[in-house]
Amino acid sequence: MTLAPERTRTTPTTSAPTTPGINSRLSVTSAEPRPQRPEFKKSGRPNPAAHLSAEQIEEIGRELDALRQEVLDSRGAKDAAYIRKVIKTQRYIEMGSRAALLFSGVKVKGVRPMWWLGTAGLSVAKILENMEIGHNVMHGQWDWMRDPKIHSTAWEWDNASPSSQWKHSHNEIHHTFTNVLGRDNDLGYGILRVDEDQKWTLFYLFQPIWHVANALLFEYSIAAYDLELGGYLAKKNRMSDEDKAKFRADAQEVVTKIKRQATKDYLVHPAMAAATFTGSTRHTLTANIVANLVRNVWTNTVIICGHFPPGIETFEKASIEGETRGDWYLRQMLGSGNISGSKAMHVMTGNLSHQIEHHLFPDLPSNRYAEIAPRIRDLMDRNDLKYVSGNLAKQVGGVYWKVVELSLPPKREGTTRRATILRAAKRAVRGKGGAGRRY
Template identity: 80%
Template sequence: MTLAPERHTVSPTAPHHVAATHASTKPHGINPRLSVTSATPRPQRPALKKSGRPNPAAHLTPEQIEGIGVELDALRKEVMDSRGARDAAYIRKVIRVQRYLEMGSRAVLLFSGVKVKGVRPAWWIGTAGLSVAKILENMEIGHNIMHGQWDWMRDPKIHSTAWEWDNASPSSQWKHSHNEIHHTFTNVLGRDNDLGYGILRVDEDQRWSPFFLFQPIWHVGNALLFEYSIAAYDLELGGYLAKRKRMSEEEKAKFRRDAREVVDKIKRQATKDYVVHPALSAATFTGSARTTLTANVVANLVRNVWTNTVIICGHFPPGIATFEKTSIDGETRGEWYLRQMLGSGNISGSPAMHVMTGNLSHQIEHHLYPDMPSNRYAEIAPRVKDLMERHDLPYVEGNLAKQAASVYWKVVQLSLPNQVEGRRRRDIVRLSLKKAWKKKSLGRF
């Protein structure tokens, strides 16, 4: 099965000019199957999927699909071969700005308890600055570094194998669930757990159950506590709880080790934000310990909601396709590219907004080239859009408010079962609840 364009590695002893030409784009733990294993185009795609929904690529011939792959390969090579001082200066500037912003905001928060005419200006300024700093660290810096986008620079401080981010999820576990699983099986039902994170039904082809009736409520809760939800997701907590009775002792031991790693990471994060910095504020004798604590809580909430919003806008809006498990068997390079384009959506906006999203506002381009430096996505986006339009493929794009609203409405709609001709939704819900109650009652005896 083809999962991504070929990736080249560079020996640690390679000369600098060689390292600049070829990307060392295989972060520790990256799926070794991210390479081409099939070059034979498959038969014409059917007009409809098994669910009866239209296949957005049905009009393309196998030759056209492979032609798309060739064109996208050429674009990738052009950009990756041109990386250099401009790109290195960009990421170093972003890191420098983020660090100064965080340090400055935390210094301001030392006086967050001081009131001026009934208002605490230091609290508002410090909280806003810290929120932006945390967003930058997670989105444009941490996420992209851990994708290996900057490994070619051979700087050990910003290498994918060494970076640990300001987040509850340990980087090693995140790289496994995100780089290996999500980017390998993008939007494949039953394989890509990012498709609703196991708690949301975001596509009509996902099976409905009474569990999803309340998803509009916990969708909001998931956004507020997103870093902890992702930590539990990366840990595969749900799978462990469901299968622990059937797991071997070795599997249980591995889960316990991973769980300890998560707990230790959360402790470190909580100690820094909720103990150390409030204590430093207390030492200033300005009565700012409590206000510094609340500022850190608010900054983390803002970061969580923003990150969640950006991610759902790139993966769940209407018009984004999903794929069946069997559809990726024997997948060619062109078909892999096609799946990435159809399974992602973009957010339009200003350059500042793109930076604040970690350039995941260019989610289509990111899924095509996850290890390409993020500052290059904006320049290739028009060419990718032109390619898709020439082949009559939907380039899903909209502003942040439009995309976010469409996802929230979709979450509400898909909390109910699909409409079935001749049956009312409420009857389907009532019958399902009755079966679930009966099954639960029988399990007691």
């Protein structure tokens, strides 16, 4: 699991750290305070944390440490009962929905009620399994229960991506380097320009299309992303035989997982429906397809609303050198956004509607995020830090606007966007790298 870097400890005779910290990639390299943050980033955009001193940032970190420990110390039977109830409910919904789909071919006054009921129920079950259960279990949020059935090392979710590969790309990489340009591959998943500080290329001109396709096929996109397929294709000619062999082994694991998922949803359950003699085989198949599409679009929607809405900050690679615990916490707060809504909506998002709280404390039980959210907001308000939050429509609209707006090159004096696009297109046609050239 990913945690903030451990606080530096020093010996009486030296100022150098004596422990590497929980997160070695973010361990403090010097006991000296970090310099005051510049008023503007290299891109010219304002730095939202420029008004905070190093001491203030570390004080924020200490307050968050205390809050985290408070929740850890209070975990107990009520929390354990919550996750067990969610798992039990999810399984009952799935079993009931699949039972209904056995009769999905039956018409009543021209309508197939069991198809609609079964499809809706299966969609909800798949969303619950992926979001509130799978995602959070694999973050280690429930490992403290010591229940081998609800443990991050044993859980395999209903998704095309193998849990081991997802935990590496998500828990270890994304949560460590949240919104760091060039380090966090989740920032646009390599196919979207979602921040002005990302350089524009001709490829991004078509990102509204990529975005919709990515949402519909999200589980397969995530599987390819976790596999680092794009990186492999880009540098396979320079890879060692050992690295190629590892990629092939990982790819085989993904193919095996996809086959297992497809067999379950598109062969076994439709075949079971054939035994009812109601002509429901085809309808059960379409129900499974629709449920997977609904789950994919919903999951994608929740994730983009937590990571890409207006107001979210990105960070340069150099800005995390020597990053302290307080700095790491600060980056999580500024690089995440929340979705406001009902308790039911929070559960259906896996409580990732509290994305700020989740990024601060990815290992805390998800049912506790709503409880600590007002305190996080108060902390950020006291330190003049923007707490990005809005209802689902507002956040989705903001992201889709960014996807369209940032598909175009930035406005520059002395030229037009149209001229920049035409220039890039001409270079691409001539084979001079226009599609990948940055502007």
